Amino acid sequence: MAEYGVTVRHFADRTLKNLKTIERLSKEAPKENFEVTQLVNSAIGLLMFPQQEFFEMIPMTDLAALKKQGWPIPKFEFGEERTRNLRDLTKNMRNSFAHFNIDFKPEKGKIVGLYLWNRPEEKQPPNWVCYISIEDLRLLFEKFVAIVHKISSAPYAESGIKQVRSEFRRANSQMSTRT
Numbered sequence: 001m002a003e004y005g006v007t008v009r010h011f012a013d014r015t016l017k018n019l020k021t022i023e024r025l026s027k028e029a030p031k032e033n034f035e036v037t038q039l040v041n042s043a044i045g046l047l048m049f050p051q052q053e054f055f056e057m058i059p060m061t062d063l064a065a066l067k068k069q070g071w072p073i074p075k076f077e078f079g080e081e082r083t084r085n086l087r088d089l090t091k092n093m094r095n096s097f098a099h100f101n102i103d104f105k106p107e108k109g110k111i112v113g114l115y116l117w118n119r120p121e122e123k124q125p126p127n128w129v130c131y132i133s134i135e136d137l138r139l140l141f142e143k144f145v146a147i148v149h150k151i152s153s154a155p156y157a158e159s160g161i162k163q164v165r166s167e168f169r170r171a172n173s174q175m176s177t178r179t
Contacts, residue, residue, distance in 0.1 A: 004171055008053040009152040012020050012145045015045025019138075036104075036111045039141075043063070043097040046141040050148040051094040057151040060085040071143055072136030074116070079128035082118075090144065092118055113137075 019042045023032040034084065036061070051058065062085050067073050083089050096102055096116035105113040113133040117126040 008049050009148055011045050012148055015042050015140065015165070016145055018042070019046075038122055039134065039138055040097075040102070042112075042141065043093075046145055047090065048094050048097060050144065050152075051090045054148060054151050055087070058087040058090055060087050061149065063089070072132065072139050074130035074132040074136070077129040077131065078126065079118075082128045084128075086147070092116070092130075101126075 003107060019035075019038050022033050022034045026035040046094070047132060061069075063073050063083065066086060068087075071086075083092055089135075095118045099118070101117045103115040104111045107126040111134060113131055114137060115129065115131050117130075118128040119126045
């Protein structure tokens with residue numbers, strides 16, 4: 001079994017490897033291997049888990065600076081003011097994927113991009129809508145993983161599960177002292 005420095009970082013690395021494998025295989029057999037499907041599935045390891053694990057450490061670099069650094073910026077249809085920086089962008093994108101607030105843009109039999117949106121509550125209209133091409137989404141995920149590498153240096157020793165177990169024991173002992 002491999003030793004992991006930071007579980008989320010290594011999970012992102014393995015997710016990226018899997019994505020690259022499917023991308024290569026899709027060129028060899030496009031009717032059997034689906035790179036866009038894999039890209040969307042990879043949102044868990046390349047965006048959602050890292051965004052949740054390192055939220056407070058994600059830089060608040062504004063979108064103009066990100067663009068100068070070569071980051072792709074989605075085209076906003078609504079709610080651009082809700083995305084001032086990288087932390088906002090990853091949060092909004094994470095929420096879109098987590099709640100399946102996505103739609104595929106087909107063109108000539110291929111998926112060329114995704115529409116992403118968020119809404120404050122299920123029955124309310126969206127308060128954030130953007131479009132991002134598949135190529136830009138792929139690049140954005142790769143750049144975000146590079147950021148995750150920079151901000152995740154602490155070793156991982158099952159600290160998450162230890163914390164959960166500790167909280168569980170504390171809650172149980174408090175409950176038993178009350179009865």
